[in-house]
Amino acid sequence: MAEVLVYVDHVDGAVRKPTLELLTLARRIGEPVAVALGNGAADTAATLAEHGAVKVLTHDASEYADYLVVPKVDALQAAVAAVSPAAVLVPSSAEGKEIAARLALRIKSGVLTDAVDLEAGDEGPVATQSVFAASFTTKTRVSVGTPVITVKPNSAAVEAAPAAGAVEALNVTFSDQATGTKVTARTPRESTGRPELTEAAIVVSGGRGVNGADNFAIIEALADSLGAAVGASRAAVDAGWYPHTNQVGQTGKSVSPQLYIANGISGAIQHRAGMQTSKTIVAVNKDAEAPIFDLVDYGVVGDLFDVVPQLTEEVNTRKG
Amino acid sequence: MSLRIVVTVKYVPDATGDRHFADDLTVDRDDVDGLLSELDEYAVEQALQISENSDDDVEITVLTVGPEDAKDALRKALSMGADKAIHVEDDDLHGTDAIGTSLVLAKAIEKAGFDLVVSGMASTDGTAGIVPALLAERLGVPQVTLLSEVSVEDGVVKGRRDGDTASEQLEASLPAVVSVTDQSGEARYPSFKGIMAAKKKPVEAWDLSDLEIETDEVGLEGAWTAVDSAAERPARTAGTIVKDEGEGGKQLAEFLAGQKFI
Ligand SMILES: Cc1cc2nc3c(=O)[nH]c(=O)nc-3n(C[C@H](O)[C@H](O)[C@H](O)COP(=O)(O)OP(=O)(O)OC[C@H]3O[C@@H](n4cnc5c(N)ncnc54)[C@H](O)[C@@H]3O)c2cc1C
Ligand SMILES: Cc1cc2nc3c(=O)[nH]c(=O)nc-3n(C[C@H](O)[C@H](O)[C@H](O)COP(=O)(O)OP(=O)(O)OC[C@H]3O[C@@H](n4cnc5c(N)ncnc54)[C@H](O)[C@@H]3O)c2cc1C
Numbered sequence: 001m002a003e004v005l006v007y008v009d010h011v012d013g014a015v016r017k018p019t020l021e022l023l024t025l026a027r028r029i030g031e032p033v034a035v036a037l038g039n040g041a042a043d044t045a046a047t048l049a050e051h052g053a054v055k056v057l058t059h060d061a062s063e064y065a066d067y068l069v070v071p072k073v074d075a076l077q078a079a080v081a082a083v084s085p086a087a088v089l090v091p092s093s094a095e096g097k098e099i100a101a102r103l104a105l106r107i108k109s110g111v112l113t114d115a116v117d118l119e120a121g122d123e124g125p126v127a128t129q130s131v132f133a134a135s136f137t138t139k140t141r142v143s144v145g146t147p148v149i150t151v152k153p154n155s156a157a158v159e160a161a162p163a164a165g166a167v168e169a170l171n172v173t174f175s176d177q178a179t180g181t182k183v184t185a186r187t188p189r190e191s192t193g194r195p196e197l198t199e200a201a202i203v204v205s206g207g208r209g210v211n212g213a214d215n216f217a218i219i220e221a222l223a224d225s226l227g228a229a230v231g232a233s234r235a236a237v238d239a240g241w242y243p244h245t246n247q248v249g250q251t252g253k254s255v256s257p258q259l260y261i262a263n264g265i266s267g268a269i270q271h272r273a274g275m276q277t278s279k280t281i282v283a284v285n286k287d288a289e290a291p292i293f294d295l296v297d298y299g300v301v302g303d304l305f306d307v308v309p310q311l312t313e314e315v316n317t318r319k320g
Numbered sequence: 321m322s323l324r325i326v327v328t329v330k331y332v333p334d335a336t337g338d339r340h341f342a343d344d345l346t347v348d349r350d351d352v353d354g355l356l357s358e359l360d361e362y363a364v365e366q367a368l369q370i371s372e373n374s375d376d377d378v379e380i381t382v383l384t385v386g387p388e389d390a391k392d393a394l395r396k397a398l399s400m401g402a403d404k405a406i407h408v409e410d411d412d413l414h415g416t417d418a419i420g421t422s423l424v425l426a427k428a429i430e431k432a433g434f435d436l437v438v439s440g441m442a443s444t445d446g447t448a449g450i451v452p453a454l455l456a457e458r459l460g461v462p463q464v465t466l467l468s469e470v471s472v473e474d475g476v477v478k479g480r481r482d483g484d485t486a487s488e489q490l491e492a493s494l495p496a497v498v499s500v501t502d503q504s505g506e507a508r509y510p511s512f513k514g515i516m517a518a519k520k521k522p523v524e525a526w527d528l529s530d531l532e533i534e535t536d537e538v539g540l541e542g543a544w545t546a547v548d549s550a551a552e553r554p555a556r557t558a559g560t561i562v563k564d565e566g567e568g569g570k571q572l573a574e575f576l577a578g579q580k581f582i
Binding site for chain 2: 068070073094095098100101105106108109112113114126130131133134136138139140141142143144145177181183184186188202244258259269270273280281282284293295296297299302306307308309310311312313314
């Protein structure tokens with residue numbers, strides 16, 4: 001059976017959830033072979049094996065942390081040469097897309113970005129892309145070379161599928177370009193203790209209607225009652241009420257949770273681009289004409305300062 | 321010293337219009353008004369600021385690959401303050417994918433001559449966010465992308481990249497390819513003077529033969545990707561909307577419980 005390379009997104013050996021989703025998709029096309037790089041690479045093997053990786057190719061070198069993108073492209077290219085895969089799957093993070101694109105160019109293959117689904121097809125894997133702010137769905141293929149495809153978080157379920165997960169050392173020779181862009185300092189993002197925005201099953205967002213940084217405590221309280229991540233519209237971010245890392249939309253994160261709750265958000269096209277594929281959408285807005293209500297499964301026309309705290313209290317009561 | 325900056329700008333269908341696909345599954349550019357991708361305004365802005373903060377003799381060229389109307393995007397960038405423009409236009413470019421677009425842009429950038437390329441973080445139609453990385457790969461220069469802050473001094477470009485798990489300070493020697501995010505600072509509005517001046521600024525027109533690119537390397541035929549189908553997403557079925565009469569939060573909780581979220 002053909003092998004499918006899966007690029008592993010991990011932090012010091014802790015595999016991030018989107019990679020496990022890729023393993024589910026990879027098994028539809030062939031046998032997943034994972035590529036894990038940098039500090040903690042070998043520590044990823046047990047988790048990857050549980051989710052279907054037949055092999056885990058690992059390599060650690062300081063270059064991965066000290067220089068931008070290119071060392072990882074060099075390594076993935078070495079893995080492609082070693083395995084001759086049927087496809088290469090990469091998580092759709094900003095960095096993942098850049099790695100995928102450069103790899104594709106080097107191995108003379110087409111690249112598809114931001115797939116939301118993937119199936120085997122007669123002419124190679126067929127990706128589903130959700131485009132124009134999720135108003136259209138396209139089916140696309142790579143027609144030249146080894147398909148390189150980046151896949152968005154929450155595009156498939158994480159499935160247990162025990163496999164060997166044999167660790168093998170990957171031989172990597174870094175290119176001249178590898179050390180071109182130096183990372184001179186790195187400040188890890190502080191953990192909020194809440195789920196990762198792009199991975200969360202529930203996202204609770206606040207917009208301009210929240211009307212102040214302090215008021216975001218209301219949004220956070222609802223999020224915490226539901227075990228949700230907190231999102232924000234660009235209006236709220238631009239006003240300095242909430243960090244940009246939490247922005248949902250075209251120039252922020254794209255989320256596709258089971259439940260999205262928009263509070264005081266009008267529903268501009270650029271915001272919808274980042275949340276329209278959510279399974280269930282709920283909104284609280286005092287303007288009955290707000291475009292967000294066109295998307296909702298359930299909407300409350302009302303003041304969020306009344307509705308949201310009441311909802312939070314009710315959720316907490318029901319949880320007991 | 322001189323510093324030659326090339327800013328890549330894309331002409332895109334207005335996101336607030338009714339965007340759709342043509343029969344050959346390429347973007348329909350006839351029925352929706354086009355404009356300079358808003359995210360490329362940030363690239364033009366940062367190029368202008370680099371120029372304003374520099375003692376060097378800076379020349380800013382804006383470059384687009386696109387149909388006839390893409391000139392509008394160049395005019396807008398020129399009216400913001402760029403010095404000159406290059407428009408790569410050729411009927412054979414219709415349907416070019418990201419890899420092909422990066423080939424055309426890279427050839428044009430090489431032909432124009434450059435010390436620094438400044439791109440946007442992503443286009444507002446394709447939204448891939450990969451062309452700058454592809455340009456760095458093709459041009460064989462450092463990639464310093466997705467910057468929310470950027471500066472150039474003594475032949476070195478520095479910037480801050482806010483990633484998923486960390487914020488990084490980056491540094492590379494010129495020549496280099498940079499892309500900037502919408503966090504890098506509001507783009508200026510063209511002044512009346514700028515709009516008038518733009519009318520007199522040179523716009524060069526190049527086609528594929530000027531760039532020594534074969535027609536089978538680009539366009540729908542030359543694409544390494546294929547679109548098999550495009551379907552409008554079915555409208556979401558109308559949801560339940562209630563007016564808060566004092567019980568809105570409780571009603572919402574009831575709905576969420578019914579959906580097993582609580
Ligand atoms: C290139 C580009 C990229 C962009 N990228 C993004 C992006 O990534 N993410 C994003 O979100 N936006 C993005 N935008 C901006 C987008 O166009 C909108 O401006 C933005 O989403 C508006 O945010 P908002 O809905 O919070 O604010 P508004 O549109 O001002 O809406 C506020 C809403 O709150 C309601 N409200 C006010 N007070 C209350 C109250 N007390 N109770 C209940 N409801 C209340 C109002 O009725 C209104 O509907 C982008 C724009 C451009 C041009
Ligand atoms: C809905 C949709 C989905 C697509 N999916 C894919 C895909 O999966 N794979 C693929 O290969 N192609 C794809 N394409 C085609 C691709 O969008 C175009 O080839 C495009 O020119 C480059 O990709 P981008 O627009 O996503 O650019 P991005 O990589 O998002 O653009 C980043 C920056 O590059 C510069 N730039 C990009 N294009 C131009 C240009 N024409 N002229 C000047 N500067 C430019 C700008 O500075 C821009 O800010 C898709 C197109 C559409 C409309």
